[in-house]
Amino acid sequence: MNTVITIGREFGSGGRELAKKIAARLGISYYDKEIVTEISKVTELSEEYIHSIIENNPPMILPFTEARSFYMSDTLSLQSNTVYAAQSDVIKKLAESSSCIIVGRCADYILRDINPMRIFVYSDDKSKIKRCRENASENEDLTDKQLLKKINGINKNRARYYRFYTNQKWGDIRNYDLCINTSDSEIDIIADAVVKMFKKEKVGE
């Protein structure tokens, strides 16, 4: 049976870096943006557009029965659902084909039947700002307040997207096996610890 880890992560928390490091230590595949490429092949929508649907233009939080047309066009709504369906297929196939780590994209929920190890990575505001400044030059002109607003906006969209498709709360402990606050921690040390927990438990050393 494949070893599958899903990592939900707040933007700016270092979750992507942690995922890469755990994957490298365990010697298993790592999927993040690769999923978007696969969805693009299936749906024939551009990668940029898919990324925008997933990260920036999630469906509004409204029951399906309400008039969504006020908030998003029928075309966008349809495409959002098409993208989610393709995303589910791609993620399930990846998890079936080999041991892997899948970052974001409701993978913990999509793969619930195979019981992956579900990790959520988060951090405090100060740490998020610091990480974003280190990793992206395009934020240079922003004040800390402006940058935090941008970060919080992205995370709000992620939470909304997760809630819409899973009917669960993003970052609620009930939906994860391990929730890690990276604020005062080195990602390398966390990766070592997670691997220790994971290897013995799921792979069996």
Next chain:
Amino acid sequence: MNTVITIGREFGSGGRELAKKIAARLGISYYDKEIVTEISKVTELSEEYIHSIIENNPPMILPFTEARSFYMSDTLSLQSNTVYAAQSDVIKKLAESSSCIIVGRCADYILRDINPMRIFVYSDDKSKIKRCRENASENEDLTDKQLLKKINGINKNRARYYRFYTNQKWGDIRNYDLCINTSDSEIDIIADAVVKMFKKEKVGE
């Protein structure tokens, strides 16, 4: 500087066992019921009564300005606050005197100024029932449903007590550095992983 870990834990999650095992591996003190003994000495209230105030009769969730006398006698209210004050003093002194693990009793909040490693331990219902059956013979006569009701009642009181004295939500990721779901895990393996994370980070190997 002392190494201090606080462990909040749902009843039935194995948090107490995990705390003991981490303490043993790190070779540091472990405080749980010992805190009640200390509070008893300071307040001259019996250990049983203090335990009852902390675990079974927490103050109702009402702002201090509201008429609490409908819900609890003034004497009980006064004693609850006396116990909390004594608890704060005892916990602060323990953390100052040596490296240690402190279980429950809002220690993460009481010690916030010294930045302890704050762990929260939780599990699903099935796992809680299993653990309680293994650990306590007094539950033999209860059905699973009755036992779960008892467990949930204890956890509801813990959440209420925590909320009342910290104004924070018990089990919310924001209040912890690490949240661990013990449902499908062995406590020994988790203890090994936590120690790995902790030793390097806080003690410096």
